[in-house]
Amino acid sequence: MKNYTVLARFLRYVQIDTQSDPQSNTNPSTEKQKDLSRLLVQELHEMGVSDAEVDEWGYVYATIPANTDKPNVPTICFCSHVDTSPDVTGAGVKPIVHERWDGSDIVLPERRTADDPAQIIRVADHPDLREQLGNDIVTASGITLLGADNKAGLAEIMDAAQFLLTHPEVKHGRIRLLFTPDEEVGRGTEKVDLQKLGADFGYTIDGESLGTLEDETFSADAVKITIQGVSTHPGFAKGKLENALKIAADLLASLPKHTLSPETTEGKEGFVHPTRLEGNQDQAILEFIIRDFTEAGLHEKEAYLQQQIDAVLENYPGSKAEFVVKQQYRNMKEVLDKHPAVVENALEAIRRAGLSANRRSIRGGTDGSRLSFMGLPCPNIFAGEHAFHSRQEWVSVQDMQRAVDVIVNVAQVWEERS
Known part of the structure; x- marks a missing residue:
């Protein structure tokens, strides 16, 4: 059983305000996004990832070296974004862990004003909650968003990186990590240096329900x-x-x-x-x-x-x-259909985590949409985030742990099939 660090990382990351600004003309659109980028680099250095860096635009690049003897394993990139939505404030997030959720509606304790109605995460309005009975649910306090979009993905990639670095028996090729700013304002890939990244294929970790893989976008x-x-x-x-x-x-x-x-x-x-x-x-x-x-x-x-x-x-x-x-951006399926192994390997990784793989379209877009057309085929794997861009945002600890498993499995599957 893995000694997961994903929850502790997630709780740490969501308390850093990284809201992006669609009206700003700077890169990144808000300097405060770099606060989290710098923390991620620091934590990667502490893991032993010596080349981890944040550039002037707020992009984080890092490498997990290959530990396989196979010479032709493609370089795989895992990507998430540091910013949160401009729709709801991300300042002063107070995450709450509702342990062993009992199936009842979740009433968040704080209100913006005395007249502000209480935020209630009702099971009737959030049908995916029905799958979480007995799990640990993380929410905000009622006055901010949570930031699971996309700090859940960040925490999952970071936990998977630590696992791979400390378990050399798990064979994998070269892995690149990419953490981007400004995804929420449509500029998450504007300053990505794909030559510097040096990856063959990629995966954003920015999806919703457990077991889902999104290979088609608006x-x-x-x-x-x-x-x-x-x-x-x-x-x-x-x-x-x-x-x-x-x-x-x-x-x-x-x-x-x-x-x-x-x-x-x-x-x-x-x-x-x-x-x-x-x-x-x-x-x-x-x-x-x-x-x-x-x-x-x-x-x-x-x-x-x-x-x-x-x-x-x-x-x-x-x-x-x-x-x-x-x-x-454009529908990434146009690119991904030319590289079927990218999707098939991810579906296998999801199945190996004991999950039913659910391949679906997303009524939205991710950094992967643009990355695919820039030359890095890049579908989207679930992170477990729900009700994003709202004060009722929530994520399950157990779903985040399964996402960590899937990321590790993706690395293994590519190594085995190369």
């Missing part, structure tokens, strides 16, 4: 619509003023209520999702994310959004709109 674009209205003094505005905020409101009101949105879609259905609105009567800026599993589906949704703003502007003849599309 394809994703961002759309920025800048509306230029006609501004004038409101006291003399009759027949002249064309309020940019009202134009933006008309556009939002024109979007369908029962389709094409995150709250009305599931499975392989994509969406058009407004994420930000700012401005005044003269100019307004609307930002959207567009998601679909195919690139053709993305283009259809972008064309639809363009048609909607064009139709709205017919009622505002003096106004105009700039429509800018920015590519974010």
